Amino acid sequence: MSPLEQLVYGYNHVVLAYFALMNLMYLVLLYHAGRAMLDRVQRGRMEAIDDLLRSPLAPGVTVIVPAYNEQECIVESVRSLLALRYPRFQVVVVSDGSTDETVARLEREFALEAFPRVYVPDIPTAPVRRVLRSRDEPRLLVAEKVNGGKADALNCGINLADEELVCAIDADAILDADALLLSCRPFVEHPDEVIGTGGIVRIANGCRIEQGRVEEVALPRSRVAAIQVVEYLRAFLTARAGWSRVNALLIVSGAFGVFRRDLVRQVGGYRVDTVGEDGELVVRLHRAMRDAGRRYRITFVPDPVCWTEAPESLAVLRRQRNRWHRGLAEILWFHREMVGRGRYGAVGLVALPATIAFELLGPVVELTGIAAVAAGWYLGLLSVWFLVAFMLVSLVFGMFLSVTALALEEASLRRYPKLSQLGGLVLYSLLEQFGYRQLTAVWRLRALTQALRSKHRGHWGAMDRRGLVRGR
Amino acid sequence: MESVHAKVLVADDEPHLLRLVKFRLEREGYEVLTAVDGESALQVARDEHPDLCVLDVMMPKRSGFDVLREIRSDDACAGMKVIMLTARAQDRDVDVGFSLGADDYITKPFSPQELRVRIGAHLSKR
């Protein structure tokens, strides 16, 4: 064998070993996720969530809605937020320099008037132009500020928050009526330990939505969106549920997360110089708590809390994945000192290294792997058995993760009412392995190289919104 | 009994409670309308002009306070009695309820006997 052939041969085996290792890690996560879902099922039999509704112990929550030109959906969003089932909360809408009717429509609808609120920038933000309050609805506060990006808008909301907990959501997210009840319950039960919670985010495409509520769950008609349903199930039901059980949950989705306000202020709020501000905050909280040697928990709530619109066009999807992967790269770069350090426990020793190896570098290995196998086959270096092993380990394993995630969903939540929908999802998890997966790997690889070359400033990723009311 | 034929709207998203209250009031001889969310509660209140509404606060689509406010600002609904029946028992909520013009405030878990007596009292006051 020539040196080149040796290299190709050797690399092929490295890739195979890599997939095998990743496979094993996910099996461990799956085990933990399974246990978490089992707990949830048993718990559901034993207690009624409604008890918390009448409890004066329920901590107050400030729901922060950062909005940039959201005139199409803002009124409806706010109205459905105000109808959430929770005993004590306020809604703070932060218009981040919107140039459309976002604030005007709110003003008309909720009888807003200027309110002499003293703005205390505990976390520095772009200047706040005015604060408005509703005459009709004591729980609604609206702030108009100079544009500074999503993280900046969230920080402004945190500065304005009066309640003990803050909940950051996307203006176009559709919350379940019990979203706050479910995600605040851990704070009630372990008041001195839980500092943050996040729940399952689902894809709203194809569902029947009325007045900001998901009325009927169904699969999207767009194939691109349907595959993302499978992706989301896997990410939330297996990965996040699993990591949360070992208290190493690194990402709480930006679409919905609840945190202790005092701690978020202490660590300085969301970072404005990254596109992954949601995940970055969680890692920084982990870091601050471990540095201070405090007992704490960041918990995943295994219930669906939030529905979001998934991109149906490949171009928009590409931009989204690009943003996500760059965000991931930035988070890992900011917190590189944590990796492998014993004082950061499971986060530093397991979660961060695994994220780097299998998430950040995943597309590199995946794409070079395909190339190496092709080269090895062309050079006649690889046995048929090796090829079979490679195919199986990459394709079957992907499907295995999807189908087990589906099984977790089916065992605990059962949100997809029809058997045919379930069958459809199995089919899509197969389809995902051919084309979609490789395509996203290419996008993520590009994002990685971009992140390595330059530090892009955080900005609002443009996504075509069609508003919340989807005529159907 | 003078309350006979009075029309009462009960709005609550808890099916058990709704059924219980409806049954109880029908036995008293009231005509009972029901709604499971704020939006339809408002619709029924406007279309059917019930003499009295029993409203939950936390309902899907529109909150009970929201519905109450709309009822109070609607001339067609003038004179309608409104009782809030809710799990939100904190002073602040009770304040908000009364300041918006509720006639009474009952907290869950409730006593069916008490609810009956209070509804009777409000309707006889008209």
Next chain:
Amino acid sequence: MIVAVELLAASQLAVIAALAVVLTCRRIAIARAGRHRRLLLDRYRDAVVEFVGLDDDEPPASLTGLRTAEQRSAVGELLAEYTGTVRGESRSRVAAFVTEHGYAAAAERDLRARRSWRRGTAAKTLGDFGVVASVDELADALRLDASPQVRVSAARAIGRVGEAQATADLISACAMGSVPAGIVAQALLDIGEEALPWLLGAIGSPEQRVRLVACRVVGLMGVGAAEAEVVAALDTAATTDPDVAVRGAACHALGRVGGLDAALAVAASTADHEASVRRAACDAAARLAAPETAAAVTRALDDSDPEVRRAAARAAVLLGVADGSGSPFLEEAEAELAWGWR
């Protein structure tokens, strides 16, 4: 390695196939069983609603003399569901019925079932039934059950029954950490004033968790005749407790309990070295009109921490001691009051 990988993948393929079959069958089975159960529940629903909702002591004929386990479990479930939403006379009537007809006894037996979910469900049912005699059994489950979820369920059920006899067990479960503090707090709150003697002791517990729960709960419930003792205990906690959260909770509680002694204690706490305690003290002072609180709040208007200044301004406006100096926080607080959202 190649063989190992292939074996792994092949076994995963087998799992996929097996899951597909199992899920489909399970779905169908659940749908069938669910339909059957729904029909059964619907058959007895009206009778249960009638029994719970009316004032008659006599249960409807269709609810008495049921023999089969299926019928009895359906009726038990319905009774628990509907009783959960009511209180007063309806609730005691149901409690008498489930005791007389053996539903409570069946649930108590289930408290010792092998499967933990059965034990937990049984505890919940007993809580919904509200039978006082079951509290001892629930306390046993709270102390001894190996499953954390069952202990939680038992703690909640004790609260729902609302009798004070297991209060000591609840507090020691909190001290040992065998039940989350928040669950214990809710149960104590549900029990109400009768739990007060134990709570007074708990305010001085060596466990921070217990002290915190006790302070919060005492503040949220009526204290009746025990006011002087409660205020004394809270006063000590507010001024001397080593834990910030406990001091803050004690201040809040003092504000709710009220009285001149409480006002004195709260006024002292507005000078605490932790900002969060000073803020809690200002919040509490807003409810306690006295010369001491007025003076303390006026001093706190110049606090170094903006959150404390805001709370002080709100309190000053509510107490009517705002000096009209037009400081921004006072202006904000006055606007809040004028809008009527306080």
